[in-house]
Amino acid sequence: MRITCPTCGERTADEFVSAGSAEVRRPEGSDNPQDWVTYVYLRDNPAGQHREWFFHAAGCRTWLQVTRDTRTHAIVAVAEAALAKPDVAA
Numbered sequence: 001m002r003i004t005c006p007t008c009g010e011r012t013a014d015e016f017v018s019a020g021s022a023e024v025r026r027p028e029g030s031d032n033p034q035d036w037v038t039y040v041y042l043r044d045n046p047a048g049q050h051r052e053w054f055f056h057a058a059g060c061r062t063w064l065q066v067t068r069d070t071r072t073h074a075i076v077a078v079a080e081a082a083l084a085k086p087d088v089a090a
Contacts, residue, residue, distance in 0.1 A: 001068075001073045003015075003078060004078055007080075015056060015059050016058075017057045018054055021044075021050065021051070021053075022051040022053050023050065023051055026039060046070060047070055047071050048069060049068070049069055049070075051065055052065070052067075052068065053065060053081070054066050062080055064078055064079065065080075
């Protein structure tokens with residue numbers, strides 16, 4: 001898999017650290033233990049396009065939001081995390 005970093009250009013995936021789903025929302029202001037169990041442990045494993053966090057550890061050290069197809073690992077979009085537009089429906 002190759003990821004095109006907006007700063008460094010196209011690089012192999014081993015330069016990046018995957019930090020999981022960019023779709024998960026932290027339960028802000030909740031003191032309900034079940035909300036936190038769900039947040040920490042219960043994750044979907046979607047087939048198809050999915051947004052994920054990647055850190056360019058062996059390059060510019062930028063956080064990226066990568067949209068990739070989980071069935072084929074094809075990269076659909078890459079954006080710097082600070083510039084990524086949040087999904088309004090999420």
